[in-house]
Amino acid sequence: MTQQRNTAAWREMDAAHHLHPFTDTASLNEQGVRMITRADGIYLWDSEGNKIMDGMAGLWCVNIGYGRKDLSDVAKRQMDELAYYNTFFKTSHPAVVELSHLLAEVAPQGFDHVFYTNSGSESVDTMIRMVRRYWDVKGKPEKKTLIGRWNGYHGSTIGGASLGGMSYMHEQGDLPIPGIVHVEQPWYYKHGKDMTPEEFGVAAARWIEEKILEVGADKIAAFVGEPIQGAGGVIVPPSTYWPEVQRICRQYDILLVADEVICGFGRTGEWFGQTHFGFQPDIFTTAKGLSSGYLPIGAVFVNDEVASTLAAGGDFNHGFTYSGHPVAAAVAHANVKALRDEGIVQRVKEDIGPYMQQRWRETFSQFEHVDDIRGVGLIQAFTLVKNKATRELFDNWGEIGLMCRDIFFANNLIMRACGDHIVSAPPLVISKAEVDQMIDTAARCMAEFERQLKAKGLA
Numbered sequence: 429m430t431q432q433r434n435t436a437a438w439r440e441m442d443a444a445h446h447l448h449p450f451t452d453t454a455s456l457n458e459q460g461v462r463m464i465t466r467a468d469g470i471y472l473w474d475s476e477g478n479k480i481m482d483g484m485a486g487l488w489c490v491n492i493g494y495g496r497k498d499l500s501d502v503a504k505r506q507m508d509e510l511a512y513y514n515t516f517f518k519t520s521h522p523a524v525v526e527l528s529h530l531l532a533e534v535a536p537q538g539f540d541h542v543f544y545t546n547s548g549s550e551s552v553d554t555m556i557r558m559v560r561r562y563w564d565v566k567g568k569p570e571k572k573t574l575i576g577r578w579n580g581y582h583g584s585t586i587g588g589a590s591l592g593g594m595s596y597m598h599e600q601g602d603l604p605i606p607g608i609v610h611v612e613q614p615w616y617y618k619h620g621k622d623m624t625p626e627e628f629g630v631a632a633a634r635w636i637e638e639k640i641l642e643v644g645a646d647k648i649a650a651f652v653g654e655p656i657q658g659a660g661g662v663i664v665p666p667s668t669y670w671p672e673v674q675r676i677c678r679q680y681d682i683l684l685v686a687d688e689v690i691c692g693f694g695r696t697g698e699w700f701g702q703t704h705f706g707f708q709p710d711i712f713t714t715a716k717g718l719s720s721g722y723l724p725i726g727a728v729f730v731n732d733e734v735a736s737t738l739a740a741g742g743d744f745n746h747g748f749t750y751s752g753h754p755v756a757a758a759v760a761h762a763n764v765k766a767l768r769d770e771g772i773v774q775r776v777k778e779d780i781g782p783y784m785q786q787r788w789r790e791t792f793s794q795f796e797h798v799d800d801i802r803g804v805g806l807i808q809a810f811t812l813v814k815n816k817a818t819r820e821l822f823d824n825w826g827e828i829g830l831m832c833r834d835i836f837f838a839n840n841l842i843m844r845a846c847g848d849h850i851v852s853a854p855p856l857v858i859s860k861a862e863v864d865q866m867i868d869t870a871a872r873c874m875a876e877f878e879r880q881l882k883a884k885g886l887a
């Protein structure tokens with residue numbers, strides 16, 4: 429058990445030693461961290477005893493909810509038996525074999541092979557190396573360039589951050605690396621103009637075709653996208669987008685990659701977002717919901733044609749010390765088995781997902797500065813706007829979002845501000861009563877937010 433100290437002592441030690449991700453350290457240390465000490469179901473508790481509703485499932489990852497002792501029991505048993513061995517030198521172990529078999533069962537048809545990593549970023553970097561190796565083996569080594577999207581998010585490694593379209597990341601570290609280009613995102617609210625959503629979906633997909641023709645199809649290795657852009661603010665493409673993307677990739681002989689790190693393992697009500705949107709990638713990357721965040725693990729799923737091509741190339745010189753780590757694999761197996769056998773994914777599709785979407789839309793449509801209310805399954809969002817009628821956004825994109833998010837935090841509700849998009853992705857086990865509690869609390873916060881907007885003369 430971690431040594432018990434009071435909040436002030438922990439804050440002081442954290443400020444003295446701990447560098448946090450995506451953080452302005454000086455600013456954080458002025459206010460001090462919030463010490464999260466335990467969690468259960470969809471709730472967190474901090475070191476001051478506050479009970480907090482986690483509307484974000486950690487970082488979009490705790491799909492099965494907190495406090496599952498069956499998962500911690502599995503971790504202990506596996507650790508006591510085989511805490512670690514690698515899968516490099518013609519060795520394997522039961523935990524990773526059982527997980528691989530289960531993943532082939534829950535994956536869409538034709539995905540029977542997985543490569544293991546420790547995170548979503550490592551899954552993305554693995555995919556980048558895989559697609560380039562694939563074209564080498566096919567005798568088309570000049571097909572190296574990958575297409576991503578502006579405001580897409582694919583992690584923080586040099587490859588993942590380059591493939592992502594977050595310019596504030598590119599500015600730090602001279603990114604993107606060569607061989608990665610971007611197209612505009614399928615954000616209908618901002619770019620749809622006078623098109624119907626269906627027309628816009630096709631038009632946005634055609635931006636990819638334009639980029640292919642600009643660079644040259646003989647140079648393009650793959651197109652990579654999240655079924656729904658998560659960290660970019662839950663950008664849900666029109667229904668016509670992904671089928672057209674797939675058609676274009678097939679026409680120009682380009683691999684189609686889905687980054688399912690957020691959308692995977694039940695978030696949309698399907699096992700994977702690709703199924704919800706009706707497209708078949710050649711490769712897809714996962715992490716987060718694979719283990720529900722209980723231990724770090726990621727997996728890259730490849731279809732049978734990609735698997736056989738990579739195999740034909742002999743050694744694929746890539747992998748990690750912890751690829752297929754026994755304890756992470758055992759916990760992921762227990763997690764995925766529970767998501768399936770307890771009907772958690774099915775319930776998102778048939779019951780709690782539709783309920784959340786209905787409550788989310790009917791509640792937030794009442795607010796003057798909320799528009800583009802959207803969501804699928806248990807991933808939902810809305811955009812804070814200055815003027816709904818004209819779709820005018822607020823100045824200084826992101827400032828208003830943080831102001832709104834802080835009101836949620838002050839009311840012990842965790843939601844995420846991605847720019848001026850307010851997003852939520854709770855554990856998939858959230859009950860209807862907890863949805864009602866979350867929505868009612870958020871509605872009170874939104875009323876306070878709009879009061880503050882007016883008081884500050886911002887609207």
Ligand SMILES: Cc1ncc(COP(=O)(O)O)c(CNc2cccc(C(=O)O)c2)c1O
Nearest residue numbers: 487547548549581582583654659687689690
């Ligand atoms: C689609 C996608 N791909 C890759 C990654 C990288 O995964 P790792 O972090 O495990 O390397 C992600 C991660 N997504 C992510 C990670 C951390 C914070 C937030 C946020 O929205 O604040 C989102 C992601 O959402």
